[in-house]
Amino acid sequence: MTIFPTKKVIEVKDLHVHFYTYAGVVKAISGVSFEIYEGETFCLVGETGCGKSVTSRALTRLIESPGRIVKGRIIFYRDSGPVDIMTLSEEELREIRGREIAYIFQDPTAALDPLYTVGYQIAETMVAHRTADWREAFRKAINILKSVIMPDPERRVKNYPHELSGGMRQRVVIGVSLSNRPKLLIADEPTTNLDVTIQAQILDLLRKLKKNEQMTLLLITHNMGVVAEMCTRVAVMYAGKIVELGPVIDVFKDPRHPYTRGLLRAVPNPLGKVERLESIPGTVPNLIYPPPGCRFHPRCPYMMEVCKSKEPPMVDLGEGRKVACWLYVK
Amino acid sequence: MSETLIKVVNLKKYFPIRGIFFTKARVKAVDGVTFDIRRGETLGLVGESGCGKTTTGRLILRLLKPTAGHVYFEGKDVFKLKGEELKKFRKSAQIILQDPYTSLNPRMTVFEIINEALEVHKMKISDKEEFIVNWLRKVGLEKHHLYRYPHEFSGGQRQRIAIVRALVINPKFVILDEPTSALDVSVQAQILNMLKDFQREMSLTYLFISHDLGIVKYMSTRIAVMYLGKIVELAPADELFEKPQHPYSQMLLASIPIPDPEYALKKPKVRVYGEPPSPINPPPGCRFHPRCEHVMEICSKEEPPFIEVERDHYVACWLYAKR
Numbered sequence: 001m002t003i004f005p006t007k008k009v010i011e012v013k014d015l016h017v018h019f020y021t022y023a024g025v026v027k028a029i030s031g032v033s034f035e036i037y038e039g040e041t042f043c044l045v046g047e048t049g050c051g052k053s054v055t056s057r058a059l060t061r062l063i064e065s066p067g068r069i070v071k072g073r074i075i076f077y078r079d080s081g082p083v084d085i086m087t088l089s090e091e092e093l094r095e096i097r098g099r100e101i102a103y104i105f106q107d108p109t110a111a112l113d114p115l116y117t118v119g120y121q122i123a124e125t126m127v128a129h130r131t132a133d134w135r136e137a138f139r140k141a142i143n144i145l146k147s148v149i150m151p152d153p154e155r156r157v158k159n160y161p162h163e164l165s166g167g168m169r170q171r172v173v174i175g176v177s178l179s180n181r182p183k184l185l186i187a188d189e190p191t192t193n194l195d196v197t198i199q200a201q202i203l204d205l206l207r208k209l210k211k212n213e214q215m216t217l218l219l220i221t222h223n224m225g226v227v228a229e230m231c232t233r234v235a236v237m238y239a240g241k242i243v244e245l246g247p248v249i250d251v252f253k254d255p256r257h258p259y260t261r262g263l264l265r266a267v268p269n270p271l272g273k274v275e276r277l278e279s280i281p282g283t284v285p286n287l288i289y290p291p292p293g294c295r296f297h298p299r300c301p302y303m304m305e306v307c308k309s310k311e312p313p314m315v316d317l318g319e320g321r322k323v324a325c326w327l328y329v330k
Numbered sequence: 331m332s333e334t335l336i337k338v339v340n341l342k343k344y345f346p347i348r349g350i351f352f353t354k355a356r357v358k359a360v361d362g363v364t365f366d367i368r369r370g371e372t373l374g375l376v377g378e379s380g381c382g383k384t385t386t387g388r389l390i391l392r393l394l395k396p397t398a399g400h401v402y403f404e405g406k407d408v409f410k411l412k413g414e415e416l417k418k419f420r421k422s423a424q425i426i427l428q429d430p431y432t433s434l435n436p437r438m439t440v441f442e443i444i445n446e447a448l449e450v451h452k453m454k455i456s457d458k459e460e461f462i463v464n465w466l467r468k469v470g471l472e473k474h475h476l477y478r479y480p481h482e483f484s485g486g487q488r489q490r491i492a493i494v495r496a497l498v499i500n501p502k503f504v505i506l507d508e509p510t511s512a513l514d515v516s517v518q519a520q521i522l523n524m525l526k527d528f529q530r531e532m533s534l535t536y537l538f539i540s541h542d543l544g545i546v547k548y549m550s551t552r553i554a555v556m557y558l559g560k561i562v563e564l565a566p567a568d569e570l571f572e573k574p575q576h577p578y579s580q581m582l583l584a585s586i587p588i589p590d591p592e593y594a595l596k597k598p599k600v601r602v603y604g605e606p607p608s609p610i611n612p613p614p615g616c617r618f619h620p621r622c623e624h625v626m627e628i629c630s631k632e633e634p635p636f637i638e639v640e641r642d643h644y645v646a647c648w649l650y651a652k653r
Contacts, residue, residue, distance in 0.1 A: 225587025279519035
């Protein structure tokens with residue numbers, strides 16, 4: 001099952017994002033590097049505030065003030081050749097956003113404009129990127145709604161967002177993002193606001209679309225179950241850093257970083273019989289004053305002297321697995 | 331173990347939707363639920379948003395007035411309690427709410443928040459400060475937290491304060507209404523384990539309301555599955571997960587993402603489709619019939635009875651009922 005595709009879609013190198021707040025500088029992302037390959041579903045997983053959403057938004061420089069990308073390179077492999085997103089002008093970037101890299105955000109109600117019909121909003125994306133004129137775009141909108149399995153698409157295309165349920169709105173948002181057949185689709189907690197039976201349907205839809213459209217998917221979630229069912233490779237984030245990265249089956253079967261282990265043991269598996277959940281003591285650190293050394297050391301059961309002062313390097317374990325932990329440094 | 335603490339009989343709650351002059355329609359939030367909660371157990375109540383699980387919890391505590399039906403706490407009708415007896419009930423039955431950001435008064439210190447519970451219920455304690463600090467230590471907080479305000483705490487810490495506030499008056503029964511859905515997984519496990527420990531130490535009875543089936547299974551002795559204001563299945567926790575009988579329970583269980591990528595590859599496929607209809611005009615007969623794969627003629631005409639299919643395992647479905 002584990003595939004190692006070779007063609008890169010995007011590559012992030014040593015990304016740093018800071019937020020300049022009144023309380024101090026929040027180091028939301030500190031040195032994140034990864035690459036996403038064509039056709040895979042890459043997952044960023046972690047708890048609130050670990051930087052997974054910020055990372056995904058930074059990919060097209062969607063970081064608003066007081067935030068700033070302070071360092072790093074983001075190489076996007078376009079059909080015409082690789083470009084560094086960091087060096088592009090705002091205009092060139094707009095060409096990529098919504099056309100080659102599209103987003104699905106968590107809250108479909110906020111993502112849709114209440115004053116326009118859903119058909120208009122799907123068509124608008126195509127017109128804005130000049131992939132269709134209005135007449136054609138409206139016609140295509142119905143097909144797009146069909147492809148996201150919206151019941152009764154001919155009628156729904158004329159509906160306003162408030163006339164649809166949460167699940168249907170998320171289908172529309174997915175439709176909008178797919179309208180230009182993007183190379184990379186970034187889904188940021190696409191099912192967090194939805195009920196489980198609706199979540200299952202949306203995940204199923206994403207899986208189908210990915211297969212039919214040969215899309216690459218970056219999925220951001222905090223739900224380990226969603227990771228297990230959807231992803232090819234996973235990166236676990238903690239306090240603004242990637243602590244472990246690898247093929248999803250291997251990481252779940254044999255997690256190496258103490259945080260990954262803790263996280264997996266803290267989620268009750270509804271199929272298994274668990275007498276007692278293991279919890280990770282303490283809480284996520286404040287990123288204005290992150291702990292020195294390894295950011296997980298105050299909560300880590302395997303903490304050593306070196307962890308308190310020196311940041312662990314990313315150790316390559318082979319077979320596509322990496323871990324940032326002193327336990328694996330020889 | 332099997333002594334009944336709470337008996338809920340045909341409980342209903344309809345919320346009116348008001349027009350300009352008259353009531354336009356009524357939302358049937360809870361529409362005739364009957365179950366009991368046994369002393370010392372945790373009864374899990376699961377269902378999707380809007381199925382009436384929170385309303386059921388609030389009715390049991392008499393935080394809402396029912397449209398019809400009864401709740402008996404230790405044999406006494408909760409809705410008929412008055413004066414001293416009502417106060418006694420209020421002390422015996424507590425609730426821990428979902429959002430610790432809104433359930434604690436931002437203008438009160440931790441001491442005041444907890445002390446208020448002691449004052450209201452006239453608990454005689456010689457050294458309140460020491461008493462409260464001891465309680466705070468039980469949930470992993472310290473003495474220096476005593477005079478701080480809620481905004482100085484993280485979500486997990488706030489939920490600990492809410493737990494102390496509920497348990498400090500020594501209740502018999504506690505409703506946990508999505509106590510961890512606002513929290514991160516690493517903190518969630520801490521809180522759930524803590525609640526389990528308190529249950530054992532204080533012989534508490536829990537009603538655990540949640541939409542997360544994994545957690546419900548971890549916490550519960552028995553589980554009731556709700557759909558659109560009705561209980562469709564009630565069974566011991568393990569049994570429900572091993573052999574769910576109602577088509578809705580089967581759909582719900584098939585929808586949970588399992589944190590095991592190898593299992594995900596061979597996961598049995600149950601068709602999941604459709605959305606819950608509006609509780610204003612629920613479908614006639616069995617409310618699940620428009621989404622049900624096994625729908626029969628009778629399902630849209632008559633409501634299925636709630637019958638015991640196996641010992642302690644109840645289902646409301648025509649597949650199992652004889653006409």
